[in-house]
Amino acid sequence: MQKGLEKVETEGEKGNDEIKMENKAIVLKMEKGVEEVVEARDCGRKRQFVLKTPKGTRDYNPSQMAIREKVLNTITGCFKRHGAETIDTPVFELKETLTGKYGEDAKLIYDLKDQGGEVLSLRYDLTVPFARYLAMNNVTNIKRYQIGKVYRRDNPGLGRYREFYQCDFDIAGKYDNLVPDAECLKIIYEILSELELGDFCIKVNDRRILEGMFDLCGVPKGKFCTICSSVDKMDKLSWSDVKNEIMEKGVSEEVADQIGKYVNMKGGVDLVELLLQDTEMCKSDQVRAGLSDMKELFNYLQIFQVTDKVLCDLSLARGLDYYTGVIYEAVLIQAGAVAQGKTASTGSVAGGGRYDNLVGKISPKDRQVPCVGVSIGMERIFSIMEAKVNNVRTTEVQVMVVSAQKNLLEERLRLTAELWTAGIKAQTEYKRSPKYLNQVQNCVRSGIPLVAILGEQELKDGVVKLCTVVTNEEAEAYESKSNLIKEAYVSRSDLIKEIRRRTSENL
DSSP states (O other), X not given: OOOSOOOOOOGGGSOXXXXXXXXXXXXHHHHHOOOEEEEEEETTEEEEEEEOOOTTXXXXXXXXXXXXXXXXXXXXXXXXXXXXXXOOOOSEEEHHHHTTSSGGGGGGOOBOOOBTTBOEEEOSOSXXXXXXXXXXXXXXXXXXXXXXXXXXXXXXXXXXXXXXXXXXXXXXXXXXXXXXXXXXXXXXXXXXXXHTOXXXXXXXXXXXXXXXXXXXXXXXXXXXXXXXXXXXXXXXXXXXXXXXXXXXXXXXXXXXXXXXXXXXXXXXXXXXXXXXXXXXXXXXXXXHHHHHHHHHHHHHHHHTTOGGGEEEETTOOOOOTTOOSEEEEXXXXXXXXXXXXXXXXXXXXXXEEEOSSHXXXXXXXXXXXXXXXXXXXXXXXXXXXXXXXXXOOOOOOOEEEEESSSSOHHHHHHHHHHHHHTXXXXXXXXXXXXXXXXHHHHHXXXXXXXXXXXXXXXXXXXXXXXXEXXXXXXXXXXXXXXXXXXXXXXXXXXXXXXXXXXXXXTO
16 A cells, blocks of 8 residues: 555645636636537538537536535525425517516527427516416415526626526515515525625615606606616616616606706615605605605514614616516626726616516416515626636545555455445546546545555455645645545444445535
C-alpha cells in the first residue's frame, strides 16, 4: 500500500488572475454561445453550419447546474414551508388562451406553426396556464407552486433570456382581504434574505390607484394600459424619457406633468396615509379603495415583520393586463456581484400581484376565482449567485472506493454496490487497474470527503481503510504530507455506520 502520498495540485493553487481569466472565458462562452463551423453529411452531401445555441438561450455546465439546484432548493423549500402543493402544465398552449392577457408584451409571444388544426403558442409565463388549469378543472381553492421554463421573444441581455425558468407561488380562492397578498410579500422577503443576494427592496402599488390617478390626470381610458407600460420603465429610464414616450402616445404635456407629480412619490405607510388625506386624489373611488387596501396591507406586513424592505412606489405599474389590485416587484439595491470594480445590474428579481378576473376571462362559464401570486426570477438570481460562489461541488458523492493494487475491480464494485444498497452515495473508477494517485486526485478535485481503500491484505482481514480527504491547505494545517488524514481500519460490518458518522460531522 502506498504511504506518504504527496499533496496533489488543485485549482486553488493557480494564480488568481489565471482563474479570473478562465471564469471570464467560461461566462462569455455560455452567454454568447460557442460558434464553430462544422461539417455534416446530409443525404451523402457535405454541408456546413454554425454550431451554437439559439439566440437568447444557453447551456449550463455541472458547476452552474449545482448553483441552480441550490437556488431552486431554497425557493422550493420556502414554497413548501408555506403549505403549497405543486402542479405542472404544458410548455405550449392554445394561442387563444394566451391572447389578450399581456398588453404590449403580447408581441413577445412565440407562435408555433399549425399543428394538426390547432394554433399554438409557447407559454409566456406560468400564470395564464395556471388560470386555464383552474377554469378547466373547476378548482376554486388551491395554494400552488410551479417551476418551469417560459419563452419570450425579448432582446437578450445580462440575466435576460428567451428561454428561462420561472418559479411561481399562487393562492387561488376567496379569503379575508389582503392576507394572501401579504403572505406573497413575506415569501419574497424570505427567499431573497435566505439567498443573501445583497440589500433589496420590495416595491408595492395598486392597479386601482394607478387607474384612478391616471383618470384624474386626464389620461383617456383607452390609453391606460399603454401609459402603464411607459410608467413601468421608470426603473430603467429617467422621468424626462418616460414623459417623452407618454407624449408620443398622444397624451398632452400638461397631463404628462400631472402624472409625473404622483409617479415620483415613494415611501412607507406614511405616504399611504398622506395620500388618503389628499382631497384631489381621493375624489376617485378607485384610488380611495386602493389606498385603504394598501394601509391594511402594511398592517399585515408589520405583523410578518417585513416592512423594513417594503416601499410604496406609485411608479410601479407591472405592464401585464390581468392585474386588478395590489402589485409588487423586488429589486436589488446592491447586487452583491462585483466585476472589475462595477456593481452588476440585475433589475427585477421577483414580481407579482392580484389578478381576480383572469380565470373568469378564460372560463366558458365566466366563473370567477380570485387569485394572487408571485414569480421569482430564476435567471437574474442565478447570474448573481454564479458571480459570488466559488468551488462548487457538482456531485454529492460521499465516498470513493479505491485500490492501491491492480486487478481489484470486482472487489471495488462489490463494495460500491454494498454502499449503494445502504443509501450511501459512492463511486469507483471504471478501470481494472487505475493509478492510485489519480484516484485520490479525483477525490480532491471533486470534493469527495471520504476514501475507502481496498487492498489484498484488507480483503484477507475483512477490513477497509477509511480516510478523510482534505485539500492542500487543510493538509498543511494538519501538518500532513498527504491529502488523506484520519486513517482508520474499519471492519466491513461497521463501515456503513462509520461513513455515516464521519459524513454527519462534515455537514
